[in-house]
Structure formats: C-alpha cells, structure tokens
Amino acid sequence: MKRLFLANVAVILLLSGCWDSRNMEDVTLNLGIGVDVTEEGLISVLNQVIVPPAQQGGSSSYNNVIGEGPTFHAAIRDITTLEFPVFSQHQSIAVFNEGVLRGKRTLESLINQMIRDDHVRRSSLVLLTNEPTKEVLVAPDESTIPARFIAELFGNRTHSSAILKASTLSSISSDLQEDLTFPMQMVVNDNGSASLSGSGIFKKGHLLKPLLNEQDNVHLNWLSGELEGGIVVSECNGDPLTFEILEVKVPEIKPTYQNGHFHFHIHQHFSGRISENWDTRDESFSADYLQTCMAAVKKTVEDGASNMMERLQKEYKADAARLYLEAQLAYPKLWQQIRDDWDDVYFANASFDYELTIEVIDLGAKASRRNNPQIK
Incomplete structure (x- = not known):
C-alpha cells in the first residue's frame, strides 16, 4: 500500500514537472478544491487531498477535508486535521458553488488568494456548480480521484458540443481584471458521478441568472x-x-x-x-x-x-x-x-x-x- 502511494505521488510530480525538496511523505497533496457558503455565511473550502496510507483510514485514494472562515485564506488555515501542510502545486481544479458568489463575495475576491499564492498553478481549471461541492467532487469509483476525473472530462469536447472551453485560473483572472464577459462550464452530480452540464455567464464579475442548460x-x-x-x-x-x-x-x-x-x-x-x-x-x-x-x-x-x-x-x-x-x-x-x-x-x-x-x-x-x- 505504501509503495503504491509513493508511486502514485511520483507519477503526479513527474507529470506536472514540479519537484520540491521536502520528503513526499511529509506533505499533503491537494488536487482540487470546492468553495461553498455555510448557513452562517462563512466561506467553506473543501480540499480534496491525497494523504499517506496511515492517515487515510479507509480504502479511498483521497480524503475531503473542509475548513471554514470569513475569508478564503482563513477557511484554508482552519484545516487542522492533517498532520502535514497542504501542498497546492498540483491543484487541478477549483469548483465554486453559485451560492457563495453573492453580495460582497465576487469571483474575483474569492480567487484573490489563489492568484497571490505562487504555489497554485495558473492552469488550474475553474468550474461552477449549483450543488454542494462535496456532491459534485465525486468519481465513478473510489479508486479514481474526482478532481483529476473532472479535469479529464474536458477531453470529451472532441465528441460533445455541450462542453464549453475550459476556464483556467489565469484566463478568468485576466477577464475579471478587464471587466470582460465570459461563460464558465458547470459540473453537476449525475447518478453519483461528476458530469459537465450547463454553464453560467459572468458579466463585470457577477454571475447572471438564469444559468444555461x-x-x-x-x-x-x-x-x-x-x-x-x-x-x-x-x-x-x-x-x-x-x-x-x-x-x-x-x-x-x-x-x-x-x-x-x-x-x-x-x-x-x-x-x-x-x-x-x-x-x-x-x-x-x-x-x-x-x-x-x-x-x-x-x-x-x-x-x-x-x-x-x-x-x-x-x-x-x-x-x-x-x-x-x-x-x-x-x-x-x-x-x-x-x-x-x-x-x-x-x-x-x-x-x-x-x-x-x-x-x-x-x-x-x-x-x-x-x-x-x-x-x-
């Protein structure tokens, strides 16, 4: 089990072209996040991470760890259940629940911390959902990491006209700074697995209603x-x-x-x-x-x-x-x-x-x- 874990981590590092001097067993790899809002109005950030087998506590190849706070960064720092710090250089997606994009919480304000963080890849995909992110960050089986599964779904654009061109952290940051209008692909739960369906239109940083199907x-x-x-x-x-x-x-x-x-x-x-x-x-x-x-x-x-x-x-x-x-x-x-x-x-x-x-x-x-x- 331990050998398999280290092999998987090594593959991820090689594919991303990133290396770090820290021991691979001394970090928690974050592959995707989901951002929601709580009933109390706090920001909730779900981190989908790969952790060493001793910490997994089950057969799943990943864990969902959630933190809450008044700001995005505060929600990330609220995560205290992991022994090692979260390593975000391999984050492939960020999913935002539409409910969190209201009032003073704009998309631009919520991605601010990620843009400032040199460790977060600008190529990370950004998606929208109208469901709790924990319900859409799911894959067909436990051996598949949902964050990577969702990112790979965009490969289906070669035979589906219903999937929009992927939005990246870099592209939406640029569009938001320029006050440009753009669509964003949505992800939903389809019979227990993530599926790309529908989209939302952002105009001057605000999400318009109704959403597109x-x-x-x-x-x-x-x-x-x-x-x-x-x-x-x-x-x-x-x-x-x-x-x-x-x-x-x-x-x-x-x-x-x-x-x-x-x-x-x-x-x-x-x-x-x-x-x-x-x-x-x-x-x-x-x-x-x-x-x-x-x-x-x-x-x-x-x-x-x-x-x-x-x-x-x-x-x-x-x-x-x-x-x-x-x-x-x-x-x-x-x-x-x-x-x-x-x-x-x-x-x-x-x-x-x-x-x-x-x-x-x-x-x-x-x-x-x-x-x-x-x-x-």
Whole structure:
C-alpha cells in the first residue's frame, strides 16, 4: 500500500514537472478544491487531498477535508486535521458553488488568494456548480480521484458540443481584471458521478441568472465556434438524422461599425459525416437527398445559434460569445471608448448574420458499398 502511494505521488510530480525538496511523505497533496457558503455565511473550502496510507483510514485514494472562515485564506488555515501542510502545486481544479458568489463575495475576491499564492498553478481549471461541492467532487469509483476525473472530462469536447472551453485560473483572472464577459462550464452530480452540464455567464464579475442548460451550451458553441466536435440531431423528410462534426475550422467573424452601430458577419465551417439516418430507402444516398438533409442540418445549427444570440442580447445583455474580441481587434481605438458600454449598448443592439458551411466527408460504411454515394 505504501509503495503504491509513493508511486502514485511520483507519477503526479513527474507529470506536472514540479519537484520540491521536502520528503513526499511529509506533505499533503491537494488536487482540487470546492468553495461553498455555510448557513452562517462563512466561506467553506473543501480540499480534496491525497494523504499517506496511515492517515487515510479507509480504502479511498483521497480524503475531503473542509475548513471554514470569513475569508478564503482563513477557511484554508482552519484545516487542522492533517498532520502535514497542504501542498497546492498540483491543484487541478477549483469548483465554486453559485451560492457563495453573492453580495460582497465576487469571483474575483474569492480567487484573490489563489492568484497571490505562487504555489497554485495558473492552469488550474475553474468550474461552477449549483450543488454542494462535496456532491459534485465525486468519481465513478473510489479508486479514481474526482478532481483529476473532472479535469479529464474536458477531453470529451472532441465528441460533445455541450462542453464549453475550459476556464483556467489565469484566463478568468485576466477577464475579471478587464471587466470582460465570459461563460464558465458547470459540473453537476449525475447518478453519483461528476458530469459537465450547463454553464453560467459572468458579466463585470457577477454571475447572471438564469444559468444555461446543456442544450444552451451547444447553441453557444455553435455561435462562437469554440467547439472541437459533437453531433447535430436534425430531421430530414420526417426521419431523424444525426450529423457528426469531425472538424471545425476557425470561424470567420467580421465586425463592421457605422453610425454608432455594429454588425457582425459570422461564418462557421463544419466537416463531418452522416452518422445516423432512419431513412433506409435507396434514394437516401442520392445527391438531391443529401442536399435536402444537409440543408436541414444547416438550419438546425443556424436556428440554434441565432436563438442563443437573441437571448444573449435581450435576456442577458451579455456578450458570452466573446464577439468583443473581434471588435477590439478591428477597432482598437474605438474599443477603448466604448468598452464600458459594450454589453448593454453596443452588443445588445448589434445586428448579425450567421452562415454555416457544411462539408460531408463520409456517409458511413453502408454508403461506401453503394456505387455512387455522391459525397460533396
């Protein structure tokens, strides 16, 4: 058991590229934290740590140790049940319960201590949850460390459009300092294990309501182009059809400014394959049929992206699609003058047109046996 523990610690140290002169048995490795608020209004910090076998007291490969205090740092220092100090250089995630982000407690104030701490990695992922963090910092089995499991879930972006690009401690610190709007991926408990679902929008450091659901994430990714893969479920001539996105080109976003008004032309390009088609007729592989079905997929994506843009403009007045990056690049001097009013005035009143180009590169194994699959 002891050998296995030391081997696991050595692997973590090697993967992170970090070394410390202290004996590995004389530190407590912190791999993730969860931040909540107590009924008394105190900040509660859950530290998910790997500790030596003698301290584990069970079969689990990790322990959750909780401290409370009026500030984040005070909550960390409240942890007195560990024999050795917490070592945070290998912290991979920080999960914030939405309830703690109220009143004077902003996200910027809560990450302040971590930003000041040279030992906390700037690449640590930051997530949001609407559940107690102890209920989402969970994995499918006790041998899996939840903090690492959650971080690795972002690898599923290659085949799921419902997962947003990960927010890091470094990226959100920069966005918060600049008063920029950004979305943050949520983590929830799904049948006893952590799952990435939904998101929250931060505007000028404050979390907006309502939170976005899983399908909202898909539409936001379609709009911004910040996706790596996934599927589009549509319908062709009354039959269900699934298009799998295999490649996403860098979106072409062109802003124009005239008479105090912005217009955005957004062009996305998806390449992929028809992965499922409930129409089994022979003509379902004809060129005309393919054109009809791709037009349906195109409309599904364009409608989803357009609906999300309308919600961001009218319901939230928040540029979670980060179109301001293109406005800033195209009009740097103007941006300095309008940045404070971007969300509520310029973005909220901007016009846009969204165009999607779909390239079918594969119709599947069944189609490949046909004489002429008519792939365009």
